[in-house]
Amino acid sequence: EDQVTQSPEALRLQEGESSSLNCSYTVSGLRGLFWYRQDPGKGPEFLFTLYSAGEEKEKERLKATLTKKESFLHITAPKPEDSATYLCAFKAAGNKLTFGGGTRVLVKP
Amino acid sequence: EAGVTQFPSHSVIEKGQTVTLRCDPISGHDNLYWYRRVMGKEIKFLLHFVKESKQDESGMPNNRFLAERTGGTYSTLKVQPAELEDSGVYFCASSQDRNYGYTFGSGTRLTVV
Incomplete structure (x- = not known):
């Protein structure tokens, strides 16, 4: 069965402390891996689409990467x-x- | 460019009542999607319109849910009669091309009591 798992569920960071979020997937025939950001009370906001292993995309402080099993x-x-x-x-x-x-990220000043 | 608009933003109804949610997609977007998130679960797909036609309604939970998109513009999602387990946030999204990332609305929070 196709499925996707994100880890960790929650992440607390100090301002300036870099980190990575994981998205593991099992799917046959991947046609795109999407990242969204969601703020409280809002809908998901599109960030990136990745299509093939090895692909990378960047936007400001965010960078998304893709392998055959994870992003x-x-x-x-x-x-x-x-x-x-x-x-x-x-x-x-x-x-x-x-x-x-989803992964809930809290960045403390 | 105006975004995807959903209303109401919140709705509280009693079990057995009917509720209709509305979604206005971005102008010119032929693809319109409905998703929902029930408490503690992931966002789940409900259905996909291309213009006024239902392309995929495999995620609709049961026949108490009816989605329409007359004229290929705005869409409505009616729940009749509502049950407690229908509580959650219902999101609408639209896209110009099915290969682009979707633009989501802010959602309608439905509470059935």
């Missing part, structure tokens, strides 16, 4: 405004996204 979201020198829940999701057959449970 990582690296947060470099985070600031308090990076506090949010980060969601990964994949697209396989069809056009629907299958989401992981």
Whole structure:
């Protein structure tokens, strides 16, 4: 069965303390691995799409990477405004996204 | 560019009542999706419209849920009759092309008491 697991569930960081979030997936026929950011009371906000192993994308302090079994979201020198829940999701057959449970990130000043 | 708009933002109804959620996608986006998150669980797919046609409704939980998208613009999701387990946050998303990342609305928080 296709599935995606995110770890850790929660992450507390000091401002400037870099870290990585993990998204492990089992899917046949991956057609895209997506990262979203979600703030309380808001919908998921699109960050990146990765399509093939070895691909990397960056946006400000965030960098997403993809292997055949995992994706990582690296947060470099985070600031308090990076506090949010980060969601990964994949697209396989069809056009629907299958989401992981998310990682809640809290960056303390 | 206006984003995806959902209303109401919150709804509290009694078990057995009917509720209708509305989603206005980004103008020009043919693809419209409904997702929901129930307490403690992941966001789950409900269905996908391409214009006014249902492309995939494999995630609809049962026949108490009815989604429509007349004219290929806004969409409604009706729950009739509502049950306690229907409580959660219902998200709508739209995309111009199915290969792009979706833009999500802020969601409707539905509470069935």
